[in-house]
Amino acid sequence: MWKDIIFSFLSIALELTVLFFIISFAVSILQGLIPYEKIEKYLLNSNKIVGAFVAIVLAFITPFCSCSTIPVVVGMLQKKIRFGFVMIFLFASPVLDPTILTLMGALLGWKVAIIYTVITTIFSIVIGFTLEAFGFENAVKNVIISGGKEQSSKFNLKKAWDETLSLMKTVYPYLIIGAFIGSIIHGAIPTDFITTYFGGDQWWLIPVAAIIGIPLYIRLSTMIPIAQMMIVKGMALGPVMAIMISSTGASLPEVALLNSIFHKRLVVAFILSVFSMSTLSGTLFYFI
Template sequence: MSEALRVTLTFAALAAELIALFLLVSMAVVLLNRKLGEKRLQSWLAGGTFMAPLKGIALGALTPFCSCSTLPMLLGMLKAGAPFSAAAAFLISSPLLDPIILGVVALLFGWKIMVGYAAVTFVTTLLLALLWDRLGLAQDVKRVRVAGSGEHEEPWRGFKPELRPAWEQTKSGMKPLLLPLFIGLSVGALVYGFVPESFLLDVAGPGSFWAVPIAAVVGIPLYVRTESALPVGLALTSAGMGIGPVFALIIGGAGASIPEVSMLTAVFKPRLVATFVGSILAVAITGGFLIPLFA
């Protein structure tokens, strides 16, 4: 198979999968918001300085989403008037603390490292969410039209009657995100198709202090999906890459893929997008240096 064909097939497969997943998750969130009501969701997510981000982390840990499908839930939280610290904590924790990624870490590195990873990621996410809130980054959320926002909230009419309006709201919310999604997927598919495994070993091989941060940065354009993290990690460790760089690469790719970052540009202003990427890199690099200590 030629590299061009491989890239095209990768792009088509990722596009179909992510659009279908995004629409499914978005519609489920719209229906959930309609069923529970925005006031109830806002009340549940509200809390003091620490309680709100802790609730955001808990919600992120219970939703096994990839980084791209985290966005519909984030938009639903913002629409419901959730505290910014809760939304920030959810955005960071959802792709990094869900049961699937924890299972991948346990299979790759053992349960002790998985527990250490969970602890490091939990604490780092909480501190980052508090820092985002303290820096006033809530003002960097764009005034985008969230599906169903700005409308008078009517009583729940039942599942079947709600399906059609929920679908219309979902399509309306998806439209402004399509272009950033396709741009991000194109870049990711090109990197995935043309970057060989030997390159990763050359730039982030064992024995170098810079291996961990380089691996974390390289992981972002690679878009290491949760389901592919295990085979990728096994291949790299068997080829000689240390567990620190492998960990950093997987977390960087799982937490801040290019498609997700591209889509976030439709919701966040540049400063907040850059802060998000920097936060994921901080988690990946911190974990990359600390995880070997648990081995």
């Protein structure tokens, strides 16, 4: 058993390392060409459709985990960017990451990655504007954040290399942890166990998976190799996607940070929104 686990871990870790390094470097180069100041101006002066699209683009090109998104959200609120756009960014930023989505396509299939991207994008936009329509903008506390770094739009190969190495230090360990957990699932957990309890078409598996994922603090990079092994072992795609989205979109550390900038009713609305997003997304994957 341990021989299979070690072999599985080494093969997964090697594949992820090569993919992650190449993709991260390419994305870092492209990010050096992105005019962040112009993007923020679009958010300040755009209509609903254009602004929602720009918020999704900004979420896509800024690879943050759920916790590191919060300071950016505070900065956007201070700049008086429309509340709906800020909420779209808050929900989309942790779950949309070009590097991780590419890994998802390589490991889980491009159809899964594309459907995941479309579904999370649509739900982020719907939830963002719904919270705005219900007047949750009034549930934002007055918070001041300083010391934020401005993004540079100059092409710099050395800077792209340094950012890649920095990303390797911060995100890569979570990827390896995910590979290790995935290899244990592959080598130690019987396929019959997963197919019996998690591989069926019971509707309640999806909301249960979404609930389990919310208290966890798992990066999307950690969940990708775990999800791959769960699916290989026979776990249904719906619950896998539900726990992936809920664990990435919300976590206890993030909720604690949100509690410092939002009043309780908005924090509760955020948690319920993440649960709804992950449950409905998992259900759509089930039908697709």
